[in-house]
Structures are given as structure tokens and as C-alpha cells.
Amino acid sequence: MDLTIIKEAAMKRKVIGALFFFCVWTVLFTFYLPAGAFAEDPGTKPLIQDGDYTSSIMINADTGDLLYEKNIHEKHPPASMVKMMLMLLVMEKLKDHSIALTDQITVSARASKTGGSQAYLKQGEVFSLEELMKAIVIHSANDASVAVAEHILGSVEGCVDLMNRRAQELGLKDTIYHSVDGLPPEKNQEPDLSSAYDLAMLGRELVKYPNILEWGSTKSAPFRDGKFILVNTNKLIGNFPGADGIKTGYYRAAGFGLTASASRDGLRMISVVLGAKTNKDRMRESARLLSVGFNMYKKVQVVKKGETIGKEVPVSGAKVKSTILVAADDFSVFVLRGAESSLSKVIDAPSVIEAPVIKGKPYGSIIVKNGEKEIAKIQALSQEEIPRANFFYRMISKFL
Numbered sequence: 001m002d003l004t005i006i007k008e009a010a011m012k013r014k015v016i017g018a019l020f021f022f023c024v025w026t027v028l029f030t031f032y033l034p035a036g037a038f039a040e041d042p043g044t045k046p047l048i049q050d051g052d053y054t055s056s057i058m059i060n061a062d063t064g065d066l067l068y069e070k071n072i073h074e075k076h077p078p079a080s081m082v083k084m085m086l087m088l089l090v091m092e093k094l095k096d097h098s099i100a101l102t103d104q105i106t107v108s109a110r111a112s113k114t115g116g117s118q119a120y121l122k123q124g125e126v127f128s129l130e131e132l133m134k135a136i137v138i139h140s141a142n143d144a145s146v147a148v149a150e151h152i153l154g155s156v157e158g159c160v161d162l163m164n165r166r167a168q169e170l171g172l173k174d175t176i177y178h179s180v181d182g183l184p185p186e187k188n189q190e191p192d193l194s195s196a197y198d199l200a201m202l203g204r205e206l207v208k209y210p211n212i213l214e215w216g217s218t219k220s221a222p223f224r225d226g227k228f229i230l231v232n233t234n235k236l237i238g239n240f241p242g243a244d245g246i247k248t249g250y251y252r253a254a255g256f257g258l259t260a261s262a263s264r265d266g267l268r269m270i271s272v273v274l275g276a277k278t279n280k281d282r283m284r285e286s287a288r289l290l291s292v293g294f295n296m297y298k299k300v301q302v303v304k305k306g307e308t309i310g311k312e313v314p315v316s317g318a319k320v321k322s323t324i325l326v327a328a329d330d331f332s333v334f335v336l337r338g339a340e341s342s343l344s345k346v347i348d349a350p351s352v353i354e355a356p357v358i359k360g361k362p363y364g365s366i367i368v369k370n371g372e373k374e375i376a377k378i379q380a381l382s383q384e385e386i387p388r389a390n391f392f393y394r395m396i397s398k399f400l
Contacts, residue, residue: 050070051273051276051281051284051285051288052276052277052281052285053070053255053273053274053275053276053277053281053282053285054071054074054076054255054274054275054276055070055071055072055074055076055195055196055272055273055274055275056068056069056070056071056072056196056271056272056273056274056285056289057069057070057072057196057197057199057200057271057272058269058270058271058272058289058290058292058293059200059204059269059270059271060267060268060269060293060297060334061203061204061207061261061268061269061270062267062268062334064204067269067292067293067296068289068292068293069196069197070196071196072195072196072197072200073174073195073196073197074195074196075174075193075194075195076193076194076195076196076254076257076274076275077182077191077192077193077194077249077251077253077254078182078192078193078194078199078249078254078257078274079182079192079249079250079251079254079257080117080140080142080181080182080233080247080248080249080250081182081194081199081247081248081249081257081259082177082179082180082181082182082192082194082249083136083137083140083145083180083181083182083247084199084202084203084206084246084247084259085163085166085167085177085202086136086145086148086149086159086163086180087133087136087137087206087212087247088166088202088205088206089152089159089162089163089166090129090133090148090152091206091209091211091212093152094211099129099151099152100129101128101129101130101133101211102128102129102130103128103129103151104126104127104128105126105127105128105129105132105147105148105151106124106125106126107121107122107123107124107125107126107127107143107147108123108146108147108150109123110146110150110156111123111143111144111146111147111150112125112143114142114143114145114146114181114183115142115183116142116181116183116251117139117140117141117142117233118141118142118143118144119132119135119139119141119143119144119223119224119228119230120143120228121141121143121144121147127147129148129151131223132144132147132148133148133211133215134215134218134221134223134230135223135230136148137212137215137216137245137247138215138216138218138220138221138230138231138232138233139223139230139231139232139233140233140247140248141230142181142182142183145180145181146180146181149180156179156180159180160177160178160179160180163177163180164176164177167198170201170202170205171201172194172198172201172202173198174193174194174195174197174198175193175194175195175198175202176190176192176193176194177192178190178191178192179192182249182251183251184251184252184253184254191253195274196272196273196274199259199272199274200259200270200271200272202259203245203246203259203261203270203272204270206245206246207245207246207261207268207270212245212246213244213245213261216232216234216237216244216245216246216247216261217237217243217244217245218230218232218237219231219232219237219238220232233248234246234247234248234258234260235279235283236258236260236262236283236286236287239283239287240262240287240290241262241264242262242263242264242294243260243261243262243290244261244262244263245259245260245261246259246260246261246270247259248282250279254274254275255274255275255276255277256273256275256276256277256278256279256281256282257272257273257274257275257276257282258271258272258273258276258282258283258286259271259272260272260273260286260289260290262290262294264294265299266334267294267297267299267334269289269290269293269294271286271289271290271293273285273286273289296336296337297334297335297336297337298334298335298336298337298340299332299333299334300332300333300334300335300340300343301330301331301332302331302332302333302343302345302368302376303327303329303330303331303345303366303368303376303378304327304330305327305328305329305330306326306327306383307326307327308324308325308326309324309325309326309327309347309349309364309366309380310325310347310349312324313325313349313350313351313352313353313363313364314351314352314353315352315353315354315355315357315386316352316353316354316355317354317355317388317389318355318356318357318386318387318388318389319389319393320355320357320384320386323353323357323382323383323384323386324383325349325363325364325380325381325382325383326380326381326383327366327378327379327380327381328362328378328379328380328381329378329379331368331376331378333368333370333375333376335370342370342371343368343369343370344368344369345366345367345368345369346366346367346369347364347366347367347380348364348365348366348367348380349363349364349365349380350363350364353382355386355387355388355389356385356386356387356388357382357384357385357386358382358385359382359383359384359385360381360382360383361381361382362379362380362381363380363381363382364379364380365377365378365379365380366378366379366380
């Protein structure tokens with residue numbers, strides 16, 4: 001056979017093989033990629049492949065920017081993440097001074113009989129509110145939740161009512177509470193329900209309180225004079241850089257859930273994962289979401305302390321004819337990578353300054369904007385002392 005014909009046949013086989021491989025790969029990619037595997041808007045949201053969970057969300061806690069979502073309004077049992085609303089009520093009552101962390105709480109019979117994750121409280125034992133809050137936030141203690149609910153509202157039922165009212169006030173439309181601890185519903189009892197979105201918004205409220213972050217970032221703590229150790233159920237603590245909360249949740253029908261918070265260099269992210277199959281899955285997926293979130297942002301220094309602001313400003317009534325203004329402070333902001341051009345500075349300075357000019361006194365400002373939104377205003381200071389000229393000099397200068 002002619003050598004040219006053999007080469008042509010071989011080339012045809014290669015082309016056909018490549019086309020076959022391309023077609024198979026395309027079919028597999030189109031039909032077997034998980035639904036929602038990538039964010040809808042690649043320009044503003046990360047490309048994140050779905051994990052093995054029911055729903056999830058990732059937000060910038062400072063701005064509320066939604067960075068990733070999957071079934072974020074799907075109602076799901078939050079399990080022990082119900083305690084997040086109890087935690088918020090306690091923080092708000094501490095803020096208005098209606099209760100104090102030093103309050104002494106006597107454990108009731110009802111609290112002592114509460115099962116699941118617990119601190120093994122006994123009827124008649126007395127603990128401070130702070131001790132019981134640590135048991136709730138760190139160890140997810142159900143018995144402590146009941147004891148605290150009874151203390152702040154007089155009854156568990158009254159606390160549940162307030163939890164639901166507060167949820168409505170916060171706009172948590174997917175949330176309804178029937179317990180203060182998130183235990184599986186008993187016979188003829190409705191389950192607690194929430195969503196990834198609502199839990200993230202509730203998390204934003206909680207991270208405003210330093211106590212929540214202090215307790216939430218504690219790996220373990222002594223309880224009952226060290227006879228019992230509270231162990232944090234959130235295994236991101238101590239293992240994921242910056243992790244400092246917020247709450248885990250689990251029972252069989254709900255699966256494994258976690259509302260996680262982490263802060264790095266002043267940037268805070270919150271993620272929620274619901275319905276994961278294992279504890280390892282929820283921790284891995286939460287860490288993955290948080291990592292992507294931090295990598296999406298870039299810290300940009302917009303204003304540097306001492307930098308010259310705009311052009312020289314004329315000075316009247318002095319021998320010195322002009323002066324410069326400088327920035328009083330540094331200002332940096334986190335922006336999505338690729339969106340740095342949305343930042344701008346507007347100089348607000350007088351057309352002329354009347355002497356005397358006082359060193360260190362503000363005579364204008366630098367307005368920093370992200371798009372059309374003003375995000376900061378930095379004072380513009382005089383960096384020199386300029387005395388007022390004498391009357392004779394001022395009069396002559398008018399004719400010069």
C-alpha cells in the first residue's frame with residue numbers, strides 16, 4: 001500500500017478519536033455536573049463546586065454581600081443552631097442592663113432533665129449566667145439553654161415566643177422556633193425550622209458581641225470547678241486560621257450543620273452549611289467556603305496618612321501665599337478582586353483659607369467612595385503654622 005495512503009488513514013483515525021473523546025467529555029460535563037455547581041455571576045461570585053449538603057451560603061459579614069448561595073431559603077431543621085437566637089436575646093438583655101453575667105441561676109427540675117448534649121446540671125445547683133452561657137456557646141449544652149431561658153423570661157415557652165418575635169423583627173422569614181435548644185421534636189411537636197440565609201443574617205447580629213466571639217473561639221474550658229470540661233463542638237476552632245464561632249447543629253433527621261465565622265486582618269466572613277452527611281463533611285465544606293471568601297477580596301490602601309491632598313490652597317492675609325493639606329489618617333478597605341477601579345476619592349477643600357492657619361487643624365476632607373456610596377471621610381489637615389500678617393502688610397498687598 002502507498003505510504004501516503006497509510007499516513008492519511010492514520011491521521012483520520014486520530015481525528016475521529018479526538019472528536020469521539022470531545023463528544024463524550026461534553027456529554028458527561030453537561031449532564032453529570034451537579035446542579036448549581038457554579039455561581040450564577042462569575043463576574044462577582046466565585047466558581048465553587050457544590051459540596052454534599054442540602055443548602056449553604058457565604059457572606060461578607062461586614063457588608064452583607066452575598067458571595068455564594070445554594071438553596072438559601074430552603075427551610076431546614078437548624079438543630080442546635082436554634083441556640084443562636086437564645087444567645088442573641090441574652091446579649092441584647094445584657095446590653096440594656098436588664099440582666100448581668102454575674103446573675104446566679106438555680107437549676108430547675110426541667111433543666112436538669114433535658115437530654116442530648118449537656119453539662120449534666122443537677123436540680124438545685126447554682127451557676128452564674130456567664131458559666132451557663134459558656135456551656136451553651138462552647139459545648140452546646142441543652143440543659144444550660146433551658147436554665148438560661150427560664151432565667152431571662154421566666155419560662156421556656158415565654159422565651160420561645162420572644163425568639164419568634166425577634167426573628168420577625170430581624171426579617172428572618174424562613175424561621176420558626178418551637179424550642180430553645182433545637183432538640184428533635186417530640187410527639188405532636190412541630191420542628192424548629194430555619195434556612196441558610198436566616199442563619200447567616202442571625203450570625204451577622206451575633207458577631208457584633210465580643211463575648212460571643214470570645215466564647216465561640218474557645219476550644220475547651222473548665223466547668224463546675226474543673227470537674228467537667230466544656231469541649232467546643234466547632235472543630236474549625238484552632239484548625240482554621242481566624243475561626244471564632246458560631247454554632248454547630250446536629251440530629252439525625254437534620255444532618256450536620258454549621259454557622260461558621262472567621263476574621264482575618266479585619267475582614268470577616270460567615271458561612272452556613274446545612275444537611276451535611278457527616279461532621280467531617282460540614283467542617284471541610286465550611287472551611288472551603290470561608291477560604292474562597294477570603295481569597296475573593298483584596299485590601300486596598302486608599303488614603304495614606306500624611307499624603308498631600310489635592311493642589312495647594314491659597315492663603316489670604318498672610319505673607320505665605322499658599323499651603324498644602326495632608327491626610328489625617330490611613331484608610332484601607334477590602335474590595336472584590338478586579339473591582340478596585342470602583343474606589344474613588346473626592347477632595348473637599350476650601351477655595352481659600354484665611355490666615356492664621358493653625359498646624360494640625362482640619363480645613364477640608366477626603367471623601368472615599370465605592371461606586372456612588374460614600375464609605376469614609378478623612379480629615380485634611382494643615383501641616384504648617386501660618387501667622388496672620390500685620391495690618392500694614394495686608395493693606396499694601398491688596399494693591400500689589
